[in-house]
Amino acid sequence: MTWVEAIGWLGAVLAITGSAMKTIIPLRCIGIATNIVSLTYATSMGLYPSMVVNLILLPLNGVRLYEMLGLIRKVKRASNSDLSMSWLKPFMARRKVAAGEILFAKGDAATCMFYTLSGHYRLRELGIELPQGHVVGEMGFMSPDNKRTQTLECVEGGEVLSITYDEVRQLYFQNPEFGFYFLRLASERLFHNMERMEAEIVRLRSEAPAARQLEDAVSA
CATH class of the missing domain: 1.20.58 (Methane Monooxygenase Hydroxylase; Chain G, domain 1)
Structure with missing residues (x-):
């Protein structure tokens, strides 16, 4: 040979x-x-x-x-730092968003997540304002039926980057580090929402006695 x-x-x-x-x-x-x-x-x-x-x-x-x-x-x-996903930009597609545009609505089929480059956005049901440099839409990837849990509207026109869930799945399974990071991001959002819910429950409980006292005073 x-x-x-x-x-x-x-x-x-x-x-x-x-x-x-x-x-x-x-x-x-x-x-x-x-x-x-x-x-x-x-x-x-x-x-x-x-x-x-x-x-x-x-x-x-x-x-x-x-x-x-x-x-x-x-x-x-x-x-080991904050939960910014700016390093994912090379894998995402850029698009412009006009003020008043709905990027996705609650109950819609979820197919992608976004990274806000410029402009301002709001999760309508929670009333949360999203500034620049924020990841949104990842919870639809984690939900069993891949449905949107919130409505995202553009308050001030700008640009966003998007990546499809199919591309996220490829990165997820190809790289254990990315899978760990993504789960950490989703867990952080879940814990944050739980804290907001607990704070709202405490507020409502504290207001309940005052409301009953006012009702009793009116009845008297």
């Missing part, structure tokens, strides 16, 4: 190994190795179509690997 044939067989083994990979980062690494070996073999044999294909795939795999490693580094840093 010549060294050229050995390289060809090595490329075949790497291609099969890459197909068996279950996670994206090892898959990209094997893909890069496969591209290098296959490119060497194709160059030695004068296989120009194979050369062109691997010349295209090699930088593509390199860029995607770099992006994914960068995402993981940012997720690790973010998991």
